[in-house]
Amino acid sequence: MTLKGLYTDISHIRRMVFEEVARIALEDKGYEEFDKIPYNIIDTEEPTYRSSIFKERAIVAARTRLAVGMDYKESQEHKLISESIKTFLEENNPFYKPLVRVIKFACEKCPTKAHFVTNNCRKCLAHPCSIVCPVDAITIGETQAIIDQDKCINCGRCRKVCPYNAIVDYERPCAAACGVDAIESDEYGRAIINQDKCVSCGQCIISCPFGAIADKSMIYQLLTDLKKGDKINAIIAPSFVGQFGPLASPGRIIAALEKLGIEKVREVSFGADYASLEEAELFHEEVPDKKEYLGTSCCPSWTYIADKHVEEAKDNISPSYSPMVVSADSIKKEDPDSKVVFIGPCVSKKLEATDPHVVDYVDYVITFEELAAIFVAADIELTKIEKEKRIEDASRYGRGYANAGGVAEAIRTNLEDKYGSEIDIEKADGLADCKKMLTKAAHGKYEGYLLEGMACPGGCVGGPGTLIKTKKAEKEVDKFSKESPYRTAENNEKLKKYEK
Amino acid sequence: MVTVEVCVGSHCALVGGLNILESLEDLKEDYPGQIELKKVECLDVCDDIKRSPVVKVDDEVITAAKSEVVMSKVMERIET
Numbered sequence: 001m002t003l004k005g006l007y008t009d010i011s012h013i014r015r016m017v018f019e020e021v022a023r024i025a026l027e028d029k030g031y032e033e034f035d036k037i038p039y040n041i042i043d044t045e046e047p048t049y050r051s052s053i054f055k056e057r058a059i060v061a062a063r064t065r066l067a068v069g070m071d072y073k074e075s076q077e078h079k080l081i082s083e084s085i086k087t088f089l090e091e092n093n094p095f096y097k098p099l100v101r102v103i104k105f106a107c108e109k110c111p112t113k114a115h116f117v118t119n120n121c122r123k124c125l126a127h128p129c130s131i132v133c134p135v136d137a138i139t140i141g142e143t144q145a146i147i148d149q150d151k152c153i154n155c156g157r158c159r160k161v162c163p164y165n166a167i168v169d170y171e172r173p174c175a176a177a178c179g180v181d182a183i184e185s186d187e188y189g190r191a192i193i194n195q196d197k198c199v200s201c202g203q204c205i206i207s208c209p210f211g212a213i214a215d216k217s218m219i220y221q222l223l224t225d226l227k228k229g230d231k232i233n234a235i236i237a238p239s240f241v242g243q244f245g246p247l248a249s250p251g252r253i254i255a256a257l258e259k260l261g262i263e264k265v266r267e268v269s270f271g272a273d274y275a276s277l278e279e280a281e282l283f284h285e286e287v288p289d290k291k292e293y294l295g296t297s298c299c300p301s302w303t304y305i306a307d308k309h310v311e312e313a314k315d316n317i318s319p320s321y322s323p324m325v326v327s328a329d330s331i332k333k334e335d336p337d338s339k340v341v342f343i344g345p346c347v348s349k350k351l352e353a354t355d356p357h358v359v360d361y362v363d364y365v366i367t368f369e370e371l372a373a374i375f376v377a378a379d380i381e382l383t384k385i386e387k388e389k390r391i392e393d394a395s396r397y398g399r400g401y402a403n404a405g406g407v408a409e410a411i412r413t414n415l416e417d418k419y420g421s422e423i424d425i426e427k428a429d430g431l432a433d434c435k436k437m438l439t440k441a442a443h444g445k446y447e448g449y450l451l452e453g454m455a456c457p458g459g460c461v462g463g464p465g466t467l468i469k470t471k472k473a474e475k476e477v478d479k480f481s482k483e484s485p486y487r488t489a490e491n492n493e494k495l496k497k498y499e500k
Numbered sequence: 501m502v503t504v505e506v507c508v509g510s511h512c513a514l515v516g517g518l519n520i521l522e523s524l525e526d527l528k529e530d531y532p533g534q535i536e537l538k539k540v541e542c543l544d545v546c547d548d549i550k551r552s553p554v555v556k557v558d559d560e561v562i563t564a565a566k567s568e569v570v571m572s573k574v575m576e577r578i579e580t
Contacts, residue, residue: 007516007567015514019549245508245518246539372514376549383509383541467513469522 002177003206004462005469009049010211016041017060018219018373021067025223026377031082037064055105059211062103068220072101089220098195099215099351100202102174106212109189110172115152115159117145120166129158129167177207179431179455180309199304201431201455202347202464215347219374222341222364226261230339232363234262235327237344238269238394239402239460242476243368243467244375244382250480251388256380258389263338264331269394271326272298272401272410273489274498278320280414284421288448291316293441296407298322300352301455302434309435312442316451321500323401324349328361330498339363343371345402345463348455367465393494395486402477404429404459408452413488429454429462502535502577504570505556509542516567517553523567527574534578 003010020037023029038057047053061081066072070088077084117129121144129145130138137151138158145166147158159167174191175183182197183204191212193204205213226232234257241250248256254265275298283294297303297318306314321329328340341364342349353362366374375382397413400406408425415421426449428437434453441451456462461473468476486492506512506521521539528535543561546552551563557573 005519005522007519012515016549019514244510245513246521247508247541248513372510375510376514381510381542382513468518472522 003209004464008209008211010209013041013060013211014063014214015369015373017063017067018217018370019377021064021217022219022223022370022374022377025220026227026374028227031086034064034068034081034085037061037081059103059106062106063214066101066103066214067217069216069218071096072103097351097354098193098198099200100193100198100205100347101214101216102191102193103212103214104186104190106210107190108210108212110174110191111170112185113154113171113175114149115147115154115156116168116170117147118166118168119144120164121145121162122164122166124163126163128161128163132157132161173207173209174204174213177203179203179433179435180305197308199301199308199431199455200348200351201301203431203456205347206464215350217370218350218364218366219370222366223374225339225364231263231335231337232261232339232341233331233335234265234341234343235268235271235324235331236265237324237342237346237402237460238267238272238399238480239345239463239466239473239477240343240368241480242473243345244372248382249388251390252382252385254389254391255385255387256375256382257343259380259385260374260378262341263335265389265391266327266331267391267393267399268323268327268342268344269398269401270330270492270494271321271323271328272407273395273398273492273495274326274500275320275323276397276401276407276410276414277489277495279318280411280418282318282320283411283423283450284415284419287450292444293446293449293451294318295438295441295451295453296411298324298401298407299454299456299460300346300348301431302453304348304351305431305435305438305453305455310438310442313438316441322352322358323398324352325358325361326500329500332361333498341366343368345456345460345466347464367463368467369465372467392485393492394484395489395492396481396484397488398492399477399481399484402460403474404454404457404462405452406459406477407454408450410489411450414490417488417490424449425452426450427452427454429459430457431455501533502574503538503556503558504535504574505538505540505543507541507543507546507552507554508539509546511542511546511549512553515549515552516565517555520553520555520565520567520570523571524574527571531578531580535574 024033038060042056135151137148182194186192295317350365353365397410428434458470462470555562555565
């Protein structure tokens with residue numbers, strides 16, 4: 001069950017906030033314009049979903065604060081958005097943790113995990129539900145079976161045996177989406193994110209049906225710097241193909257970025273090529289003698305699982321720089337005075353960019369969704385761009401990094417080509433499966449293996465910042481991969497000129 | 501045969517045009533040979549983003565289109 005791929009009113013509000021914030025930055029409007037955003041977006045007389053339009057507007061205001069990168073805590077104080085944004089931006093502190101926030105008053109306090117009897121229950125004579133219950137939690141009430149929630153251990157036996165499908169296994173959507181159990185409740189029953197457990201994958205953001213969870217953005221910082229005349233280059237993640245619609249070819253997307261004022265654009269798959277060679281080398285030299293197994297390093301949320309949940313596995317995650325860092329470094333070597341924006345499907349890359357080892361390479365991270373809003377705010381019509389800009393920075397396998405399985409495939413090919421060696425691979429996509437795989441690895445289950453972990457279902461193409469369905473994006477990535485002039489990373493002519 | 505033109509310009513793509521397209525692609529699979537689907541460039545009717553996304557079902561222009569509205573207009577015109 002997922003909301004991904006559907007355009008809901010939550011997607012609409014989120015994107016309109018991005019568009020409004022981008023417009024303020026691009027048109028160089030004063031801070032007081034921020035105060036108008038809730039009224040521009042919620043322009044009805046009566047509330048549409050919540051108890052009042054004031055609450056609807058307050059939630060948009062909270063989203064606006066997050067969209068300029070501010071901490072949400074501040075919105076508890078009595079302060080106009082414009083005032084707090086002014087203080088925040090002038091303190092020159094554009095980004096700090098935590099990245100993903102629950103907007104508390106937008107949370108509808110959904111009940112936590114439980115088995116419920118629905119009105120499908122016919123109060124049947126056989127009532128197998130109560131017979132199979134190992135903790136005697138089910139009694140037969142006046143109209144239907146009743147589960148004593150204090151006794152219930154959520155084993156699911158009653159649900160499976162019910163002839164009427166009357167019992168449901170229910171979990172709050174945010175918690176169900178979180179594979180590392182980071183969603184907890186505060187004293188009021190509202191969801192809170194345990195930051196010690198959270199790996200910032202962003203799946204809860206796109207799963208909450210009340211739109212109560214949001215991450216911070218750097219749209220405003222990027223666009224005001226661009227307006228100011230800063231030289232900014234972009235690196236774009238391999239899942240970008242097709243994200244802006246079927247007529248927005250890769251060449252048009254690149255041209256549109258240049259129209260926006262971006263100096264030049266490089267594929268992040270360039271860095272993927274570099275990383276795949278480095279990780280193949282590392283695997284060849286160290287597995288299994290020095291390292292029992294090797295985990296890939298490109299998905300930050302996957303590496304945070306090792307940091308926060310399976311510490312024993314930490315040393316087995318490849319220490320090589322991520323494709324994002326390598327691509328940014330390659331641009332900054334050519335152009336030392338420039339800044340770099342990473343454009344991708346990913347929420348956790350925003351966090352990776354704040355890492356002390358990464359902060360000098362990447363200056364801003366924005367998602368495809370945020371970029372789509374920027375194009376609209378900048379009046380750039382993608383389908384009417386005539387002069388496409390060719391981009392050819394990476395091999396087929398580097399471009400394949402966006403799909404689950406693509407990273408391991410690239411490393412496997414490099415090992416086969418260079419050493420003729422065949423390796424064992426295990427892959428996981430989705431946080432819960434990543435954690436399971438890593439836990440098994442820590443218990444000696446994967447000696448000699450290459451482990452590929454992708455926090456988002458389907459890989460990067462399933463990231464929270466994408467605009468099209470995962471399956472569709474996967475096909476687009478495959479098609480674009482085949483268009484590369486270089487088969488493998490080893491054949492990538494452009495990579496030969498680069499040294500980390 | 502019903503012809504549907506879905507605008508996939510920047511405005512429409514941002515506010516759900518791509519999702520409408522995806523829902524129609526699904527529908528097309530269920531009713532083969534009955535729906536002609538065209539992805540078209542900006543139709544220039546969405547000067548205000550509140551009029552996006554724009555979809556044309558045969559000759560009928562739908563502004564601020566929603567998946568459920570477009571799909572039902574298409575369903576009215578096909579044999580089930």
